[in-house]
Amino acid sequence: MQMNPGLTGLRCIRCASLWPPGDYPEGCPSCLSAGHPATLECRYEAVGGSAMPLPVLNPITLGEGGTPCLAAPDLAQAEGVGQLWLKCESANPTGSHKDRMAAQLVSRAYLAGARRVAAASSGNAGVSIAAYCAAAGLQADIAITHHCPPLQRQAMERFGASLRAFEDSLARWPYVENLCRNEGAFAGTNYLNPPVGTHPYGVEGYKPIAQEILDAGAMPTDIIVPTARGDLLWGIFLGWQHLHETGRIAHMPRLHAIEPYARLSQAIATGDARGQWEAATEQYSIAGGTCTLQSLEALARSGGSPVEVSDAAATQAQQRLHRRGISAELSSAAALAAVAQLRHAGVLDAESSVVLMVTSDGRRG
Ligand SMILES: [Zn+2]
Structure with missing residues (x-):
């Protein structure tokens, strides 16, 4: 390493x-x-x-990456688009895309001489960081909310992480900030408010997703990404940007960001990512009232748009995926619901080739 x-x-x-x-x-x-x-x-x-x-x-690895990119012609036909693919990130070692980031981030923490990594997580990131810290022999300090699903909380504990639960999403950040600024912890996530993306070395871990999609035979016109603070959205953008800059692809695909309620669309309207737009949602992996500049940039530079998907629409999409054998957490299933909305809005058409980022199935750890 x-x-x-x-x-x-x-x-x-x-x-x-x-x-x-x-x-x-x-x-x-x-x-x-x-x-x-x-x-x-x-x-x-x-x-x-x-x-x-x-x-x-040669980072610390638990076998992350190389996840399936499944063609779903039945869903493409039902949605009236040319092609539709499911990039199944739940196949990663702890069940979500976060493992790609954790591999780079925890490896960097180790090389930087840190002994502990502190992170605020709604579930998936905490499980992943806990696992990679266990693999690296580092302590993981994870700030969660009381809404963190029990399965994921138990997984973090099994991997030896030290947990602290808070009332809401924002309350976690001062705790992580103190550990990072005063206690020598390496930052595993954002802790600022207004927030910034996670450590750039960690976000780089998402770039290979673009290559894997291309290798699977898909040259998408559009990619739909569940988004909270936008690490995945930005990291995928960086991957396609690399492929474009090195002449491997002629055109960048558009990246669209799913959000459970209007945050990015409001930030775009005001030209400022620093607002607070709190609302309730069951899509806990992409909850929280903030967004980031990196999300706005990924949308603007790729020509994509934010898509607001309600819990009801996401639940219906989740049932459709279950009926064809695909397990997806609610915020991931929302990607399928977003296709209909983008098709209706005329953003997608019968020629579109669409990849849905199925970030997690929410069952494992
Ligand atoms: Zn600057």
Whole structure:
């Protein structure tokens, strides 16, 4: 395990300033002091070969990645689109896409000499970080809410994580902030409010998803991604951007972000990602009243849009997926409900080739 020597630095997605390789859990220092938390994007030396560059080479692994990308012609026909694929991230070791991020992030924490990783999680991220910390011999401190599903809470405990439960999503962040700023913990998630994306080295772990989709024979026009603070959305964008910059694809697919209630659409309307738009939802993996600049950038740069999916529509889509043998947590099933909405809005048509990110089945850990 070592840092990639080809990693030359990081660039701010807001002000384009360049920073040397290192740990920036609060994003761009300049933009933060100006009151605009902004993600940094990893930059690499141009190298030959087709491999997707990642920050940590030979990271700690539990076998993440390489998940199935299933063609679903029946769903494509039912929805009136050309092709439809399901990228099944529940096949990852702890049952969600978060394992890809945890592999890079916990490996970096280990290489940086940290002994503990602190994170705020609605469930999936906490399970994943707990597992990878166990594999690396690091302590995991996870701040959860009282709404965290028991199965996931138990999984974190089995992996030896130390848990602290809070009343709501926002209350977790000061706890994690204190551990990271004062107690030597490595940041496993955001802790700022307004928030910023997770450590850029972790988010890079999502890039191979783009390659895997392409390798499965799908060249999508549109990808639908359940989104809270937008790490997955942005990481997938970075993957397609790499494929585009290296000439592997002619056009970027559009990325669309599912949200359980209007956050991104409101942020787009005001041009400011820093608002609070709290509302109740059963889609706990993408709950919370905040969004991030990286989400806005992924949508704007790819030409995609936010899609508001109600719990009722997500539940109906979940039942449809169950009836064809696919287990998906509510926020993942919402991706299928989003297809009908985008089709109705004229964003998708009979020629569209659509990938749904099925981020988790919510059953494991
Ligand atoms: Zn900046």
